[in-house]
Amino acid sequence: MASLQPSKPALRPKRKASKTRHRKESYERGVRVERWAGWIMRVKGFEIIKRRYKAQGGEIDLICRKDDLIVFLEVKYRDCLDDALYAITPRNQGRIVAAASHYIAEAEEEPVSSYRFDIMAFAKGAGPAPRWTHLESAFEAF
DSSP states (O other), X not given: OOOOSOOOOOOOOOHXXXXXXXXXXXXXXXXXXXXXXHHHHHXXXXXXXXXXXXXXXXXXXXXXXXXXXXXXXXXXEESSHHHHHHTOOHHHHHHHHHHHHHHHHTOOSSOOOEEEEEEEEEEOOSSSSOEEEEEEEEEOOO
């Protein structure tokens, strides 16, 4: 004899949870890669002034200072270095420049006399550490 209780709905794949997990993993990987970039910049003699600086119109991953030079550093991680470098589109550059302009206008510590826009790109490596490259003066404010 058949039961009179309602049947359970068919199970559907949890796409939303998968997207959420993917975003969380991407965020955590981004934080980890930015930490690596910070270590590299400190080894090169820079002081990290700001991390993930947000201003109206844009965001900068790291702002570093060495003497009177300020470096606005964009950090990217992809499967290969070329993909990471090509991920910095003119639109991304415009957002970085907008945030940098805001930072320069409101710099309280010392006036900014010279600055540049760098890119540090990371890619999967054979071992635990990724492969990376640092492009100094990668683009200009336009």
